[in-house]
Amino acid sequence: MKNKILGVLLLVAMGVAKVPLEDRVAATLKAADLRDAPIPLSLQEAMGQMAFTAALGGLRSLVASITYLRAYVAFEDRDWGRVDSLMTLTTRMQPREAMYWDEAAWHMAYNAATSTQQREDLRAAIRNKDFRDYVLRGLKIVQEGLVYNPNNPKLLVREAEIYRDRLKDPRPAAEAFLLAAKNGAKPFYERMGAYELVKLGEPPDLQQAYEILKRHYDKGFRYPSVLRDLDILERKLNIPVGQRVGQPLPPSPQPRRK
Amino acid sequence: MSSASTRSAYTSFSPGRIWTMATHTVTQLIRMRILVFMGIISMVIVIAAFAFPAVSPEQQLKLLKDWTFGALQVFFVIIAIAATGLLIPRDLEDRTLYTTLSKPVPRYEYLIGKLLGVMLLLGSGLLLMDLVFSLMLYVKQSLIISSQIAALEKEQAATPENIAFIKDLNSRFGLTYSLHGAVWAIFLKASVVAAVSLLISCFASSTLFTILVGIAFVIAGQGQALLREWFLDKMSGFWQKFLSGAIAVFCPDLTLFDIAEPAIRGEIIPLGVLTEVTGIALLYIVGYTSVAYLFFVEKEL
Numbered sequence: 001m002k003n004k005i006l007g008v009l010l011l012v013a014m015g016v017a018k019v020p021l022e023d024r025v026a027a028t029l030k031a032a033d034l035r036d037a038p039i040p041l042s043l044q045e046a047m048g049q050m051a052f053t054a055a056l057g058g059l060r061s062l063v064a065s066i067t068y069l070r071a072y073v074a075f076e077d078r079d080w081g082r083v084d085s086l087m088t089l090t091t092r093m094q095p096r097e098a099m100y101w102d103e104a105a106w107h108m109a110y111n112a113a114t115s116t117q118q119r120e121d122l123r124a125a126i127r128n129k130d131f132r133d134y135v136l137r138g139l140k141i142v143q144e145g146l147v148y149n150p151n152n153p154k155l156l157v158r159e160a161e162i163y164r165d166r167l168k169d170p171r172p173a174a175e176a177f178l179l180a181a182k183n184g185a186k187p188f189y190e191r192m193g194a195y196e197l198v199k200l201g202e203p204p205d206l207q208q209a210y211e212i213l214k215r216h217y218d219k220g221f222r223y224p225s226v227l228r229d230l231d232i233l234e235r236k237l238n239i240p241v242g243q244r245v246g247q248p249l250p251p252s253p254q255p256r257r258k
Numbered sequence: 259m260s261s262a263s264t265r266s267a268y269t270s271f272s273p274g275r276i277w278t279m280a281t282h283t284v285t286q287l288i289r290m291r292i293l294v295f296m297g298i299i300s301m302v303i304v305i306a307a308f309a310f311p312a313v314s315p316e317q318q319l320k321l322l323k324d325w326t327f328g329a330l331q332v333f334f335v336i337i338a339i340a341a342t343g344l345l346i347p348r349d350l351e352d353r354t355l356y357t358t359l360s361k362p363v364p365r366y367e368y369l370i371g372k373l374l375g376v377m378l379l380l381g382s383g384l385l386l387m388d389l390v391f392s393l394m395l396y397v398k399q400s401l402i403i404s405s406q407i408a409a410l411e412k413e414q415a416a417t418p419e420n421i422a423f424i425k426d427l428n429s430r431f432g433l434t435y436s437l438h439g440a441v442w443a444i445f446l447k448a449s450v451v452a453a454v455s456l457l458i459s460c461f462a463s464s465t466l467f468t469i470l471v472g473i474a475f476v477i478a479g480q481g482q483a484l485l486r487e488w489f490l491d492k493m494s495g496f497w498q499k500f501l502s503g504a505i506a507v508f509c510p511d512l513t514l515f516d517i518a519e520p521a522i523r524g525e526i527i528p529l530g531v532l533t534e535v536t537g538i539a540l541l542y543i544v545g546y547t548s549v550a551y552l553f554f555v556e557k558e559l
């Protein structure tokens with residue numbers, strides 16, 4: 001009996017001693033950015049009891065991949081409401097996984113928005129409203145993702161593409177492309193940012209675009225789009241003729257009539 | 259050899275005896291068809307490697323890692339609980355325990371040997387699974403890179419800049435040192451769970467009880483962060499605080515070993531973090547085994 005009492009006392013003593021050590025390891029993990037916040041209890045209802053318990057049991061990644069695959073099935077069925085709710089669950093479980101935010105935003109701003117545009121059973125005004133709502137939903141998702149993953153190049157590129165392709169707003173598109181390039185995205189996206197600056201037409205923007213494109217030109221990236229925009233910029237910025245390198249795009253051939 | 263020389267050769271702590279006990283435990287567990295579990299995990303890895311061709315390349319790699327680490331975690335924690343829970347009752351049933359303890363083998367050596375045997379099995383199993391997983395991930399990653407480069411060549415966009423980007427991206431989401439670190443963390447977690455199960459089996463009356471209480475400990479250990487945040491900080495009721503405090507004191511915080519998620523995400527796990535995690539695991543293992551000994555030494559056999 002004496003040993004058993006000693007055992008219980010040792011267990012209690014170890015328990016009391018381990019708590020500060022556990023806190024220390026937890027703090028180290030947090031400092032190294034290796035520990036996510038606990039799953040919000042509010043997710044329990046949306047996830048179901050089993051999935052919530054599994055997610056609590058250190059299987060968040062696995063549960064998130066299951067909800068992601070379910071969202072993919074819903075995407076194949078074009079059930080956009082379900083895609084949105086399942087991708088929301090997925091991103092809530094793994095908020096630090098930029099890929100999930102990116103894909104959730106792409107589903108809404110591109111797939112759902114385009115799908116609603118193709119619906120002939122809706123009046124044009126409703127179609128346009130739905131289209132804009134889905135695009136804004138996609139934008140909201142990617143911006144929320146950027147809160148958890150600040151300056152993530154993948155998410156910044158997605159944000160820029162939504163502004164450029166869906167909202168036709170070159171200013172924030174240019175800002176996001178340039179920020180993405182600064183944070184490790186392909187150098188190609190810096191050129192994308194410059195192309196958006198060209199669309200703005202303000203002198204400081206044109207100057208910045210010229211500097212970027214000239215730098216890329218000097219590095220050997222002499223693609224038709226670079227030469228085309230350099231030509232526009234050189235003329236607008238009055239660059240001396242001797243220093244000009246831009247070339248207008250050759251006129252595209254007219255289709256021949258039979 | 260005279261009895262006097264035998265007595266002088268006898269030591270109260272013998273690593274050799276512990277090793278014999280550990281290897282015997284490994285044989286005993288292999289006979290319990292533990293290897294079937296590993297076969298199932300290998301199948302999960304192979305299926306996960308080729309089951310999701312429709313999603314993006316990075317997602318394919320992520321899903322392979324998610325499913326593998328999920329399977330490793332579930333199976334090895336179950337193995338740790340079930341194998342350890344079965345050991346002492348099986349030895350009692352086979353009467354091996356009586357023949358072992360009737361020899362000059364101290365009870366702590368018996369317990370350490372048993373735990374070491376389970377840890378050996380867990381370690382070698384995880385090493386094997388890590389090799390299978392690494393091979394599959396490497397093959398998958400190489401296939402994805404070559405198919406992406408082929409697609410770029412087809413579009414006449416295979417610039418050195420694009421190829422370097424693809425290689426860099428895929429290697430970040432592919433096989434990294436941190437993934438092995440995450441496997442190590444799963445080994446530590448399973449070993450801690452084994453030590454807790456050993457403690458429970460020292461006072462439990464049945465295997466089922468050991469397994470059920472072991473599972474309850476794992477659930478409580480995984481919910482520690484939530485318990486501390488929710489009950490200890492936010493709730494004011496005395497009993498709620500007392501219960502949460504008791505769980506925090508008696509259960510190991512198993513969330514400290516959950517580093518697979520950032521490793522899957524492609525983040526680097528520093529060696530210092532792994533060292534600290536290993537240190538806390540050792541503390542748990544030594545602590546729970548010592549308590550187990552104090553219970554086992556008085557157990558009537």
